[in-house]
Every structure is written in C-alpha cells, then in structure tokens.
Amino acid sequence: MTKTFTTHPLPADAGPETRSLDAGLAIDPATGAIAPNVSMSVNNVLMPGDGAFSADGVADLADLPYLYARWANPTVRQLEQRLAALEGAEDALATATGMAAIAGTLLTFLKAGDHLIVSDVCYAGAVELTQRVLPDLGIEVTPVNMARLDRVEAAIRPNTRVIHCESPVNPILRIVDIAAVSALAHRYGALLTIDSTFATPVATQPLAFGADLVIHSLTKFINGHGDVLGGAVIGRRDLVARIRGRAGVYLGATLPAQSAWLILRGIDTLYPRMRTICESAAAVAAFLENHAEVERVVYPGLASHPQHALAAGQMASFGGMIGFRAREPKAAAARLAERLRIVHYAFSLGHQRSLVVLLDTDEMMASTFRLKGEALDDYRAVAGDGLFRLSIGLETAADIIRDLDQALTR
Ligand SMILES: Cc1ncc(COP(=O)(O)O)c(C=O)c1O
Known part of the structure; x- marks a missing residue:
C-alpha cells in the first residue's frame, strides 16, 4: 500500500x-x-503549460x-x-x-x-x-x-x-x-x-x-x-x-x-539561543560597566544607553551585541588577543561562541565611514578612539565574564 x-x-x-x-x-x-x-x-520535470520562463512579471512564486x-x-x-x-x-x-x-x-x-x-x-x-x-x-x-x-x-x-x-x-x-x-x-x-x-x-x-x-x-x-x-x-x-x-x-x-x-x-533553536544570549549579554554588559579598565559600555538594554527608552519600545529583548571602550584601546586589544581563552578575538558576530574585536575609530574612518563634522562627533561620542564589538555566545555567562576580566585587567 x-x-x-x-x-x-x-x-x-x-x-x-x-x-x-x-x-x-x-x-x-x-x-x-x-x-x-x-x-x-x-532542474525539475515540467508539465506542459507550466510556468513562466522569465522571472520578469512573476508576482507570486506559486506561478x-x-x-x-x-x-x-x-x-x-x-x-x-x-x-x-x-x-x-x-x-x-x-x-x-x-x-x-x-x-x-x-x-x-x-x-x-x-x-x-x-x-x-x-x-x-x-x-x-x-x-x-x-x-x-x-x-x-x-x-x-x-x-x-x-x-x-x-x-x-x-x-x-x-x-x-x-x-x-x-x-x-x-x-x-x-x-x-x-x-x-x-x-x-x-x-x-x-x-x-x-x-x-x-x-x-x-x-x-x-x-x-x-x-x-x-x-x-x-x-x-x-x-x-x-x-x-x-x-x-x-x-x-x-x-x-x-x-x-x-x-x-x-x-x-x-x-x-x-x-x-x-x-x-533561534528562540532558545537568543534567550540565553540576551540574558548573558545583560550580565556581561552590567559587569563591564563596573570594570576599572572600561570607560563606557554601549548596550541597548542598559539604562545608560542614550536611546534606551526607544530601544525598550521597539525591541522585545536587547540582543547579543555589546560595544565597550577601554582605556588605551590598542593595548587592551593586544591583551585580549593574547590572553582570551574562551571568547575569541575575531571578526564576525552572532555565532555560538563569543567574539570580540577592536574597531579603531581612525582606521574605520580611513577605510569605510569617512565621517566629518557633526557626523564624526556623533560617532566619536559613542566610540571614542575605538570601540570593542563583543558578540555574546552560548558559553556560561560567568565564564565569559571571568575570561574578559582576566584579559582586560592590567
Ligand atoms: C549588519 C550586517 N549586515 C550585513 C552583513 C553582511 O553579511 P554577510 O557577511 O552574510 O554578507 C553583516 C556582516 O557582518 C552585518 O553585520
């Protein structure tokens, strides 16, 4: 049958x-x-009379x-x-x-x-x-x-x-x-x-x-x-x-x-991953805000984010991305690249493993943004001389925090 x-x-x-x-x-x-x-x-077998051979004017994929x-x-x-x-x-x-x-x-x-x-x-x-x-x-x-x-x-x-x-x-x-x-x-x-x-x-x-x-x-x-x-x-x-x-x-x-x-x-697993990631991001952002080597933390879920109220009205949760500024950013970047054991010093974001990288402001301006005047001031007001872009993964939040702490501390 x-x-x-x-x-x-x-x-x-x-x-x-x-x-x-x-x-x-x-x-x-x-x-x-x-x-x-x-x-x-x-390719797939066609029935005579099937479909549109040009994509132009195909309003609905059903056609x-x-x-x-x-x-x-x-x-x-x-x-x-x-x-x-x-x-x-x-x-x-x-x-x-x-x-x-x-x-x-x-x-x-x-x-x-x-x-x-x-x-x-x-x-x-x-x-x-x-x-x-x-x-x-x-x-x-x-x-x-x-x-x-x-x-x-x-x-x-x-x-x-x-x-x-x-x-x-x-x-x-x-x-x-x-x-x-x-x-x-x-x-x-x-x-x-x-x-x-x-x-x-x-x-x-x-x-x-x-x-x-x-x-x-x-x-x-x-x-x-x-x-x-x-x-x-x-x-x-x-x-x-x-x-x-x-x-x-x-x-x-x-x-x-x-x-x-x-x-x-x-x-x-998007929903459970994002739930864990957002919870960990909130904990890591709060930890970084109190770290002696950190000058500023940018996370939409923090009350200190200049647009926190707008974020709260538009976002059901605040995501897994954190920006932070460290004293002497290039030296801090070298310490992170050298010492991190759990978080990876690398580009990209949104992976299961936490990633961090320094985006040096002068380098970003030269290579990409080319901002001037008010636009550059607006950027620098957030990023200073350089912003660390931290993408939170699925590791135990306490491990991410300990790893960042030992790598940031002089
Ligand atoms: C916000 C945003 N949009 C688009 C892209 C480009 O994505 P892809 O690398 O898949 O081309 C990236 C990559 O980092 C991104 O961060």
Missing part, C-alpha cells in the same frame, strides 16, 4: 517559538520524513514552478517560508550572503538618477557599496545619521526612492526609530529597508513598525553556528518577487540548498 504523508497547517494563533520551528515545514509526502530534505536537483534552482529550490523555499513567518511577512527571498540581500534589494529599486538615503554608520560592506559602487551607476547617495530625524527629512529629494538603515546599527548600536523613519519615507513615496541582523526577528519585527523590507545576514544569529553564509530580504510578496527576478535570477545571488538546510537547522 502506498501511503502519502501530509503536512498539517499550523494553527493561526501558534506562538513565535512554534512558528520558528514549524512554519513552512513540509513533511516529505513519499517517506514522511520530518526534517527537510536537501533537494540537490538543479513559478520549480524549474531551475537559480529561480527557486524546494529546500531554499522551506527556509524562505520559515523566514517570512519569523518576520510576520508575506514572502522572503534567501540569498547567498547578507551582502547579496542588500545589493540585490538596492539594485532592484534604484536606477540611474534615483536617490538613496543611507545610514551614515552601518555594516562596512553596505557603506562601501552605497557610497562607492552605487554612485558609479549614476545613483545619488546621501549618508545621514538616522537617529536625527530632522536630518533624514532634510535629505529627502523628489527622486528619493529608498531609505536604508540598520537598528541597532553595526558597530555603535545606535537605535533607529523605525516607525518614525517609515512614516517619513512613506510621506515622500520612498521604501524603507531595515537591516535587522543585530536585532534578529526575536527582538524586533521591523515590518510591524512600518518598514517595507527587512534584510538579514543569515550568517549571524539566525544560523547562529558560524558555519555558513546566507542572507535574506523579507516583506510584501510583490516587492520580494521583484527582488527575486533581479537578485536571484539575473544577478545569480541564489543560496545553495545545503546552506538553506543548515540555516533551517539553526533556526530550530
């Missing part, structure tokens, strides 16, 4: 933890396998059968449905990296003669893409401190099509008032895209505050294990379909199925 297995739809009122495990989960109809299969096929894996792949599709559910969105596109999601989104909605407003401080790759590459394509770009709403409004032009920012901002953990910036964007007919990598969907749901598209580097907390690259853009079905056409089909920024499978496995 042949049995076909079916997937039961989730109840409409399923909680976020349940959705993060089961939204889009497709039981294999032939075998009943619960864990997703890794679908390696590049686009699996015909070629650069368009869509069943494993990647499960990931996309899970991501859409995490953000309370209609659809998602998974991409090869977080940068591919940012570039694919901006290159979909901007053309020569259009204007982009971008957060003057955000992930270095996004700063360099928007301020160095996009102008070469005839796109006008204005960097703005998005915490200064009057500056955002003043920067808007008749040809402003997109406003792009992060919250919290990498690396200085500035909070952007998503509802206020989205109201501004929409008043002038622009789209608001938010890179929410630092927050994760557990802490903030930008679409609920009016953002049009949420972007994630899945490489960070969402996969959470430091072993795969990925990105996503999540939002309204018609917007995502346009990005799929450009970024996936024409720019080829597609996520491989094996990566999608790993990220789905990572997401299974």
